[in-house]
Every structure is written in C-alpha cells, then in structure tokens.
Amino acid sequence: MYSRKFHSWINKYFYRPRYFEVLVSMLLSPLALVYTTIVWIKFKLAKPLKFSVPIISVGNLVVGGTGKTPLTKAIFNEFSQDYKTFIILRGYKRSSKGLVKVCINGNLLCDTAASGDEAMEYALGLKNANVIVSEDRKLAINEAINLGANLIILDDGFGKFDIFKFNILLKPSKEPPLRLTLPSGAYRYPASFYKFGDFIPQNDDIIKTNTITNQTSKMVLVTAIANPFRLKDSFKECIGLEFFADHHKFSKLELENIIKKYNATSLLVTQKDFVKIKDFGFELSILELNTQISPNFKDKLNNFIKNYG
Missing domain, CATH: 3.40.50 (Rossmann fold)
Structure with missing residues (x-):
C-alpha cells in the first residue's frame, strides 16, 4: 500500500519542488534527455494512418490523472445516440493479452480482471457501451469498424502518432513548474507538444x-x-x-x-x-x-x- 506520505512526496517532486527535489531532478536530467530524444524520433518518423471513421483522442502530456476517463464518458454520452461509438484503450494492468471485446451494445463480455478497471468503468457506467481493449490500437480500430463503428474515442491516445485523429489535450489543474520530461519532471511528452493538440479545453469547456x-x-x-x-x-x-x-x-x-x-x-x-x-x-x-x-x-x-x- 502506498502511504499518503509517499503520494505527497511524489506530488511535491512534480508540482511543488524545493531544493532537494530540484537536485534529484537535475541529477536525473541525462536520462530525461535520452527519453525526450526517443519521443521526438518516434514522433518524426510516424506516418499517421487515416481510417474510414473519425477518431477522437483524449490525452494529456503529464503523468497522473487529469480527468481523461470522465471526459471520455462525457464525449460518449454526447455522440453515442447519433453515432455508433466505440471506446478503445490499452486496458492497463489487465490479466489478459491481445484484443479483448469488453462490451458490445451494452452486453458485457468479460470480467474486470480481463478488461482492466478503466475499461470496466466504461462498460458498466455507459448506456449501450462499446468497449475494446488492445495493446495494438490499430487492430482494435479495425475490429470496431468491422462491428459497425462510425465514431471511435481513444482513451489516452495522444502518443499514437501513427494514427490520424483529433487530439484533445487536457492540462493539469496546476502545471508542473519544472517543464521537463520523465524522470526529471512530470511530462510524458515534451511540454512543447501542446502545439500538436487540436483542442485544449479551458476551465469553462468542461463542467x-x-x-x-x-x-x-x-x-x-x-x-x-x-x-x-x-x-x-x-x-x-x-x-x-x-x-x-x-x-x-x-x-x-x-x-x-x-x-x-x-x-x-x-x-x-x-x-x-x-x-x-x-x-x-x-x-x-x-x-x-x-x-x-x-x-x-x-x-x-x-x-x-x-x-x-
């Protein structure tokens, strides 16, 4: 079990660093430089594939929660009456491997262990939910299209640079003061990547x-x-x-x-x-x-x- 003290320190390291946290960050900066270089190379070499249906990605640049799951649910609720909408995600820490159809037309097809907690939250919390988990998002997109999808939402899909999509980028309520990538800072992708977002919601865009x-x-x-x-x-x-x-x-x-x-x-x-x-x-x-x-x-x-x- 992680204690509140541990979480407080991690939060302090990323969002309220003082002398010790800044020192740790600087010591780790060579690793952060390597990490950033790899991300840029991956981005530059990617050739986005355009699928036959529109794809909306809900993502962020930093580690930790910024409200991707509630927003994905809100978008599904807004558009699922007019479009057969599928939610696709990795299914982090699930016991299964490969592509798993979690829920189709509201019919639950597996348990939480096989789906992962976030996918099951969608399956149980959304009316007529369509949810697929897969490490290979392209494979899942094609499966969704075969099942009649005409709109797809990618949960945490920003980093899939090889997929053409509308990129929603969520910012944390408080931006990390050290705008550095892991492990020196909280950014999974360089802060400059905000310019690649198609829409960055402001406070009054999400109720x-x-x-x-x-x-x-x-x-x-x-x-x-x-x-x-x-x-x-x-x-x-x-x-x-x-x-x-x-x-x-x-x-x-x-x-x-x-x-x-x-x-x-x-x-x-x-x-x-x-x-x-x-x-x-x-x-x-x-x-x-x-x-x-x-x-x-x-x-x-x-x-x-x-x-x-």
Whole structure:
C-alpha cells in the first residue's frame, strides 16, 4: 500500500519542488534527455494512418490523472445516440493479452480482471457501451469498424502518432513548474507538444459535478487512482484516507482490515475502484464524478466529425 506520505512526496517532486527535489531532478536530467530524444524520433518518423471513421483522442502530456476517463464518458454520452461509438484503450494492468471485446451494445463480455478497471468503468457506467481493449490500437480500430463503428474515442491516445485523429489535450489543474520530461519532471511528452493538440479545453469547456451516492456517517476514502489529491474536496467527509498505487488490485482482506482500523460504516470509492470491489459484499459509498462538455467544445468535435472524409 502506498502511504499518503509517499503520494505527497511524489506530488511535491512534480508540482511543488524545493531544493532537494530540484537536485534529484537535475541529477536525473541525462536520462530525461535520452527519453525526450526517443519521443521526438518516434514522433518524426510516424506516418499517421487515416481510417474510414473519425477518431477522437483524449490525452494529456503529464503523468497522473487529469480527468481523461470522465471526459471520455462525457464525449460518449454526447455522440453515442447519433453515432455508433466505440471506446478503445490499452486496458492497463489487465490479466489478459491481445484484443479483448469488453462490451458490445451494452452486453458485457468479460470480467474486470480481463478488461482492466478503466475499461470496466466504461462498460458498466455507459448506456449501450462499446468497449475494446488492445495493446495494438490499430487492430482494435479495425475490429470496431468491422462491428459497425462510425465514431471511435481513444482513451489516452495522444502518443499514437501513427494514427490520424483529433487530439484533445487536457492540462493539469496546476502545471508542473519544472517543464521537463520523465524522470526529471512530470511530462510524458515534451511540454512543447501542446502545439500538436487540436483542442485544449479551458476551465469553462468542461463542467464537473461531484456527488456521493450512499453517503454514511463514518466513511473511509479508499482509492487507487494516479492522483488521489484530485479528490481533496471529499477528504473532509471522511474519517480516514487510504491511498494505493494506480490500478491496484484490492484484496478482500486488506479492505476488511481498513474497515476495522477506522470502525468505518462504509468505504468511499471512485467508480474506477468500485468495479474491482463491488462483489466483496462491503457497504460502499460511491464518489460520482460527472462531466459534461460545453457547447463550444461540442461544436469543435461536431465540426471534425461532420467534415471528416
């Protein structure tokens, strides 16, 4: 289990560095230079393939959570009534390999272990969901087209430079002060790559509302997301906070121990965490992160879709 202290230090290293963190960053700078060079070479050599259907990518340049999953869900909800829409993602930390059809026309075809937590969140949380996981995104795109897709959303697809797509780039709420790539900074891709984004949403382009379903008197927040401090507005509602590594696979015993530790009346979890523990039989409170896109944002996507060809 990752402690809050560890997460605090990582957050400090990337977003609030002081003397020690800056020293570590500088010592790692030769590795960051190698990393950046590899990314640029990959980008320059890529020849984007244009598929027969429009593809929208929801991505970012930094490590950690910037709200890609809620935004992907919002875009699906906006367009799935007019277009047969598929969500394609890698399925990080799933037990399966290769291409797996997670959900087709709302029919669930595998379990969370095979799909990965994010893919299962889409499958369970979206009406008539179509979700495919695959390390090979091109293979998954072709499979989606064979299944009748006329719109595809790539979750975390910016780095797929060999695929022609509309690139949405999300910025973190606070930009890292050291605009360096890994491991010296928080950037997976150089900060200069923002210029390759087709649309960078501003604050008023994404409307967010947070609610808690089944709120109880003594909740413990248990979460395994990349940046748990994105949930800080809910901290005050809880008697305890337990943070795990991103995509952590929970065991029933460790959750039982957390409940006993705090004498909790429920575990407060995100939808991403819920899909992994929903069958354990615990009392759960669900943190619902609801997202909608502005008319301006929707117009940008509509123009891309309608003028695609």
